[in-house]
Amino acid sequence: EDQVTQSPEALRLQEGESSSLNCSYTVSGLRGLFWYRQDPGKGPEFLFTLYSAGEEKEKERLKATLTKKESFLHITAPKPEDSATYLCAVQARAYGQNFVFGPGTRLSVLP
Amino acid sequence: DTAVSQTPKYLVTQMGNDKSIKCEQNLGHDTMYWYKQDSKKFLKIMFSYNNKELIINETVPNRFSPKSPDKAHLNLHINSLELGDSAVYFCASREGRDTEAFFGQGTRLTVV
Numbered sequence: 001e002d003q004v005t006q007s008p009e010a011l012r013l014q015e016g017e018s019s020s021l022n023c024s025y026t027v028s029g030l031r032g033l034f035w036y037r038q039d040p041g042k043g044p045e046f047l048f049t050l051y052s053a054g055e056e057k058e059k060e061r062l063k064a065t066l067t068k069k070e071s072f073l074h075i076t077a078p079k080p081e082d083s084a085t086y087l088c089a090v091q092a093r094a095y096g097q098n099f100v101f102g103p104g105t106r107l108s109v110l111p
Numbered sequence: 112d113t114a115v116s117q118t119p120k121y122l123v124t125q126m127g128n129d130k131s132i133k134c135e136q137n138l139g140h141d142t143m144y145w146y147k148q149d150s151k152k153f154l155k156i157m158f159s160y161n162n163k164e165l166i167i168n169e170t171v172p173n174r175f176s177p178k179s180p181d182k183a184h185l186n187l188h189i190n191s192l193e194l195g196d197s198a199v200y201f202c203a204s205r206e207g208r209d210t211e212a213f214f215g216q217g218t219r220l221t222v223v
Contacts (some may be wrong), residue, residue, distance in 0.1 A: 032209045043115075043201050043214030044154070051209070085152065097142055097161060097208060101154040 003027075004090050006102035013078055013109050021073040021086055021105045029093030033071050035064050036087040038104070044087055047073075078109045114138050117202050117215035124192055125223055132187045132218045134202030143185040144203040144212065145177060154201070160185050192222045 007022045023033070032051050036044035048057040050066035057064045061082065063074040073086055085106045089099040115136045124130050136143065142161040146154050158177045159166045165177065174190045189196060199219050205212040 034211055043216050046211045049211055097159050098156045103153055
């Protein structure tokens with residue numbers, strides 16, 4: 001069965017303490033993996049799209065990487081404003097035009 | 112200028128009522144979606160709508176119906192509301208098949 005999972009479910013970091021979030025998928029025919037950030041009471045905000053294994057994208061303190069089975073979102077020297085829920089979404093041939101979202105990782109960065 | 116906008120932001124209503132949520136996008140996108148985010152924050156697809164082709168998630172009750180008066184709008188009508196319909200509903204749009212989607216700010220529906 002196709003599946004998208006994320007770990008950890010929640011993560012608490014001290015300001016400046018780097019870490020990584022994981023998104024694992026078992027879908028076949030991957031057409032794209034998307035990372036979003038969601039703040040409380042708001043809609044998901046697009047961060048990155050990765051299309052093929054080995055691809056990397058960076059934006060400020062965030063770096064996303066992709067392998068054939070998983071994606072990592074690396075956060076370097078995080079700040080309190082990076083606190084949010086990070087969602088990954090997968091688009092695969094079997095899903096047509098739809099994304100399938102993972103459950104998210106709730107990140108808290110303490111000052 | 113908001114790209115994807117939903118109204119209302121909050122909606123409180125009684126069981127059995129019929130309600131609508133409106134969505135408009137000014138991005139010129141061809142595909143629009145409705146997602147439901149439950150209390151566990153899981154985002155699940157409800158509908159996708161592309162060039163008048165509606166694809167329905169088979170798990171969505173037929174009390175829910177999307178209506179698209181034009182390419183920029185996709186409204187969600189809900190009949191005979193139930194307690195379990197309480198959730199946050201998000202509208203989204205995207206330009207092409209493998210591009211990112213842009214989300215509205217959500218509508219928090221509470222059925223009492």
